[in-house]
Amino acid sequence: MIELVLQHAVNALALSAIYALVAIGISLFFGVMGIVNLAHGDIATIGVFVSLAAFQFLLGAGAVDITAVGFAVALGNIGALLLGIVGAAAGGLLFYRIAFYPLRNAPPIIGLLCSVGVGFMIRESILNFYPDGRNPQPFPAIIPADLIEIGGVIIQYKHIVVVSVALLAVLALAYCVERTKFGRAMRSVLNNRDVARSLGVSAQRLTVIVFALGSALAGLAGLMNGLYYNLVQSDMGVLLTVKGFTAAVIGGLGNIYGALLGALLVGFIEALTAGFLPAGSAYKDIAVFGVLIVILIVRPYGLIGRPATERV
Amino acid sequence: MKALKLIGCLAAAGVAAASVLAISGVSAQQRVVKVAYVGPLTGPNTAMGIGTRNSMELAFREVNAKNILPFKVELVSETDDSKPSTGVAAIQKLCNDPDVVATSAHWNSPVALATIPYFKGCNLLNLVSGASVDALTEGGVEEMGRVSTPFGYLLPHLAESLVKRMNIKTIAIIKSRDAFGEAGTKGFIPEFEKRGGKVIAIEDYNVGDRDYTAILTKVRQLKPDAVYLSGLTTEAALVVRQMRQLGMKMPFVGHAGWQTSTFVEAAGEAGQGAIVVTSLPFLSQLPDGEGFAKRYAAAGFREPPEAYGPFGYAAGQVIIELLKRHGPDRKAIVAGLRKLQDVETIFGKGRFDERGELQPKYVDMAVLKGKEWVQLPK
Amino acid sequence: MLEIENFSARYGQVSALQQVALRVEAGEAVCLLGSNGAGKSTLIRSVMGIGPDIGGQLRFENKDLLALRVEDRIRNGIAVVFEGRGILQSMTVHENLLMGGFCRGKQEVEHAVEEAMSTFPILKSRQNQLAGTLSGGEQQMLAIARALIARPKLIMLDEPSMGLAPIVVETVFEAIAEINKRGVAILLVEQNMHMALSVSNRFYVLNCGSIVLEGKVGDGVFVSGDGRALSEEELESAYMGEKS
Numbered sequence: 027m028i029e030l031v032l033q034h035a036v037n038a039l040a041l042s043a044i045y046a047l048v049a050i051g052i053s054l055f056f057g058v059m060g061i062v063n064l065a066h067g068d069i070a071t072i073g074v075f076v077s078l079a080a081f082q083f084l085l086g087a088g089a090v091d092i093t094a095v096g097f098a099v100a101l102g103n104i105g106a107l108l109l110g111i112v113g114a115a116a117g118g119l120l121f122y123r124i125a126f127y128p129l130r131n132a133p134p135i136i137g138l139l140c141s142v143g144v145g146f147m148i149r150e151s152i153l154n155f156y157p158d159g160r161n162p163q164p165f166p167a168i169i170p171a172d173l174i175e176i177g178g179v180i181i182q183y184k185h186i187v188v189v190s191v192a193l194l195a196v197l198a199l200a201y202c203v204e205r206t207k208f209g210r211a212m213r214s215v216l217n218n219r220d221v222a223r224s225l226g227v228s229a230q231r232l233t234v235i236v237f238a239l240g241s242a243l244a245g246l247a248g249l250m251n252g253l254y255y256n257l258v259q260s261d262m263g264v265l266l267t268v269k270g271f272t273a274a275v276i277g278g279l280g281n282i283y284g285a286l287l288g289a290l291l292v293g294f295i296e297a298l299t300a301g302f303l304p305a306g307s308a309y310k311d312i313a314v315f316g317v318l319i320v321i322l323i324v325r326p327y328g329l330i331g332r333p334a335t336e337r338v
Numbered sequence: 339m340k341a342l343k344l345i346g347c348l349a350a351a352g353v354a355a356a357s358v359l360a361i362s363g364v365s366a367q368q369r370v371v372k373v374a375y376v377g378p379l380t381g382p383n384t385a386m387g388i389g390t391r392n393s394m395e396l397a398f399r400e401v402n403a404k405n406i407l408p409f410k411v412e413l414v415s416e417t418d419d420s421k422p423s424t425g426v427a428a429i430q431k432l433c434n435d436p437d438v439v440a441t442s443a444h445w446n447s448p449v450a451l452a453t454i455p456y457f458k459g460c461n462l463l464n465l466v467s468g469a470s471v472d473a474l475t476e477g478g479v480e481e482m483g484r485v486s487t488p489f490g491y492l493l494p495h496l497a498e499s500l501v502k503r504m505n506i507k508t509i510a511i512i513k514s515r516d517a518f519g520e521a522g523t524k525g526f527i528p529e530f531e532k533r534g535g536k537v538i539a540i541e542d543y544n545v546g547d548r549d550y551t552a553i554l555t556k557v558r559q560l561k562p563d564a565v566y567l568s569g570l571t572t573e574a575a576l577v578v579r580q581m582r583q584l585g586m587k588m589p590f591v592g593h594a595g596w597q598t599s600t601f602v603e604a605a606g607e608a609g610q611g612a613i614v615v616t617s618l619p620f621l622s623q624l625p626d627g628e629g630f631a632k633r634y635a636a637a638g639f640r641e642p643p644e645a646y647g648p649f650g651y652a653a654g655q656v657i658i659e660l661l662k663r664h665g666p667d668r669k670a671i672v673a674g675l676r677k678l679q680d681v682e683t684i685f686g687k688g689r690f691d692e693r694g695e696l697q698p699k700y701v702d703m704a705v706l707k708g709k710e711w712v713q714l715p716k
Numbered sequence: 717m718l719e720i721e722n723f724s725a726r727y728g729q730v731s732a733l734q735q736v737a738l739r740v741e742a743g744e745a746v747c748l749l750g751s752n753g754a755g756k757s758t759l760i761r762s763v764m765g766i767g768p769d770i771g772g773q774l775r776f777e778n779k780d781l782l783a784l785r786v787e788d789r790i791r792n793g794i795a796v797v798f799e800g801r802g803i804l805q806s807m808t809v810h811e812n813l814l815m816g817g818f819c820r821g822k823q824e825v826e827h828a829v830e831e832a833m834s835t836f837p838i839l840k841s842r843q844n845q846l847a848g849t850l851s852g853g854e855q856q857m858l859a860i861a862r863a864l865i866a867r868p869k870l871i872m873l874d875e876p877s878m879g880l881a882p883i884v885v886e887t888v889f890e891a892i893a894e895i896n897k898r899g900v901a902i903l904l905v906e907q908n909m910h911m912a913l914s915v916s917n918r919f920y921v922l923n924c925g926s927i928v929l930e931g932k933v934g935d936g937v938f939v940s941g942d943g944r945a946l947s948e949e950e951l952e953s954a955y956m957g958e959k960s
């Protein structure tokens with residue numbers, strides 16, 4: 027029994043790690059720009075397909091065995107992954123410029139609707155223009171499929187990679203936010219936009235940086251998702267958006283630690299409902315949204331969020 | 339009201355005049371009768387549509403060359419784009435063409451369901467060569483018939499094969515939480531239990547889910563002899579990948595819902611050895627399979643016949659037989675279908691039952707080997 | 717130093733300021749009086765560069781402010797303390813002070829922060845505390861100290877007495893007077909007329925978006941622009957917008 031619980035916890039941790047990377051971006055976008063970006067998961071998908079294209083190129087061009095061990099191969103793999111992250115950031119910026127920036131003074135609901143449109147555009151473009159984009163495509167399994175078994179609990183290398191990459195990314199981000207001038211500027215905007223502006227923080231410039239950063243994190247989430255499941259498809263981002271958004275709201279929009287906490291909650295609730303309720307996997311989303319609703323009733327601004335009015 | 343009547347009269351007169359012209363204008367010897375294929379000639383399932391159409395065309399070329407009918411049979415084809423709305427428009431067009439005497443239409447079940455009333459409305463035979471929901475021939479519509487194998491025939495065969503051939507006693511079912519996953523379970527469980535099998539777990543998932551480790555961790559504890567997935571390609575690929583990653587080595591079984599080339603790609607190494615019950619004919623198993631393959635190759639089509647080609651060919655063969663017996667008359671052809679009790683097709687000797695289904699049905703087991711679905715060794 | 721002429725501001729269709737003319741000379745302390753909704757905050761925000769749509773002339777040391785971004789206005793020596801204690805609640809006291817020097821170099825800022833903390837010892841002892849946990853008076857002091865970090869030549873304060881106990885208000889005004897004494901010009905927005913006038917050289921009264929009265933303060937006497945001595949009642953009624 028105990029090992030079953032631990033096994034589910036291991037699985038949940040990997041899920042949470044991916045959700046957290048998405049949730050942080052969604053939370054920051056809302057805090058800094060006041061828009062709910064429902065295309066965030068699809069921006070992750072852009073990163074995934076940019077990376078996939080790079081991998082397919084590597085495989086096609088030199089017939090490289092991307093699972094082989096070696097310096098050149100590792101370099102190629104890391105390059106392809108980095109390209110994906112850059113692709114997501116660039117994609118995010120592009121959509122910011124053509125879709126969100128022109129609407130910066132419009133009511134938030136317009137931004138939200140616009141993000142829904144952006145999501146559609148991304149998914150449909152991959153569907154129609156990426157070679158064989160209609161079908162799910164295998165994502166290179168560059169993480170060895172090996173696993174460690176400790177007392178009946180299986181820990182795959184994938185688990186370790188996904189969790190530690192997410193952890194590193196979050197720690198790096200936390201350092202940026204807590205200890206740097208950029209971080210202070212960002213927090214000041216999250217805290218009180220007008221005061222921040224009166225101190226010389228350019229909300230515009232900050233928005234661009236945050237959009238790039240959040241999109242890059244989303245891209246990283248997408249890549250981790252691809253590496254974890256080894257299967258990607260044009261609409262994989264929808265799930266990421268839903269889960270990331272839920273996590274961000276549970277934690278409190280506009281707070282990266284809230285997003286982190288929310289992601290952990292979502293991941294664990296999912297894994298535990300699916301794992302321990304009879305036929306539970308069908309109800310895991312219900313369980314997650316149930317918790318979301320309860321939390322919003324008890325704490326309308328999320329677990330560690332503050333009222334939105336304070337930000338105005 | 340008056341105006342409407344007038345238009346009606348004019349239209350009727352027009353149609354009458356047109357058919358008189360059509361009949362009198364062409365001499366009996368050169369007379370051409372049209373048979374239509376409607377399917378996904380555009381859109382995501384184009385390859386399937388074209389393979390089926392070509393195979394049907396082959397049947398007509400052969401009969402025209404033999405000169406055994408007092409007219410030529412010409413295949414006309416329309417695309418339904420895998421969309422009900424496009425399908426309905428195509429059927430309406432064919433209904434209004436008096437030269438079209440019979441049809442084999444639709445690869446996608448939703449499209450086939452949508453057009454039933456239109457076939458009924460103009461007494462045009464739809465001898466289905468692809469779509470596989472049972473409901474198509476269960477509504478008592480005379481105009482509907484089928485040569486391909488509907489879903490309902492697969493699950494009993496799957497249960498039989500699992501218990502008798504593979505010696506599987508306990509099974510865990512993972513199914514999508516929708517009508518499709520449900521259908522694949524409801525039809526299977528009684529058949530499996532009847533034969534002494536035991537279902538030890540049923541787990542639902544939502545289409546679009548990516549993580550199945552929680553379900554699989556649970557299933558792994560139960561140690562079933564096999565895992566049965568009732569769902570579609572993407573989820574099947576994810577489940578089998580995650581199963582193998584968790585070190586679960588039992589057979590992964592299912593049905594035609596995910597017997598696709600996409601599954602082969604998507605599941606990768608983990609998909610090897612996956613077993614499905616299939617209605618897609620292995621040519622080597624058909625009485626005239628080899629001959630069909632040779633003649634198809636010789637006919638110079640650019641595209642392969644694909645999995646449904648044999649059904650398209652069989653539909654052509656049945657329609658030719660109906661034309662032979664009843665002539666180019668829509669009503670007579672529809673009425674004649676259920677009377678066919680001895681028709682020779684690529685599947686051998688067959689007959690039509692009261693539902694309009696060609697019997698016996700083709701059904702077999704397939705296993706994934708390399709990049710191909712091959713017949714499960716007996 | 718600060719010259720505002722023929723200045724107007726509007727929120728969409730709603731006009732908040734019309735044809736306002738106002739000057740602040742170097743080292744001067746000027747107060748801007750007016751009742752709720754008169755447009756005082758709008759004026760200050762416009763000078764800072766974060767107001768609504770505006771028209772007219774806005775000059776600082778003979779530079780056209782309208783052409784400058786907020787950060788350049790700060791670099792040129794303008795700072796603001798918003799109404800309702802415009803501090804960053806969920807950042808620490810120290811971080812708030814650092815933000816005051818956002819447009820300046822790192823070393824200068826560190827030095828200035830040290831200096832501010834020695835001027836306001838209470839801030840030093842609370843430097844790692846979240847600013848939102850300070851008392852109202854301490855928050856106001858923090859906001860003022862933060863504005864000083866940018867080494868401004870002009871500080872605009874928007875209702876610094878708002879919501880503070882009288883004894884605390886006195887401390888705050890002492891600090892303002894002290895700052896002014898060091899040569900920093902002050903533009904003080906207040907509803908607390910008496911306190912405001914006690915630290916000011918000149919005053920303007922804003923009513924419904926227009927300047928209705930201006931004058932000098934000297935030894936407790938108020939003199940209007942045209943040299944006429946004003947009674948306290950006259951001033952009050954202009955301020956309240958009653959036409960007597």
Ligand SMILES: Nc1ncnc2c1ncn2[C@@H]1O[C@H](COP(=O)(O)OP(=O)(O)OP(=O)(O)O)[C@@H](O)[C@H]1O
Binds near residue numbers: 756907
């Ligand atoms: N963001 C805004 N959008 C629309 N109208 C505004 C906005 N801010 C202020 N106003 C309007 O502009 C006018 C001037 O407001 P402002 O805040 O400048 O007045 P104030 O003199 O500072 O008042 P108070 O003493 O209450 O602070 C008011 O009528 C107010 O309703």
Ligand SMILES: [Mg+2]
Binds near residue numbers: 756758799874
């Ligand atoms: Mg005000």
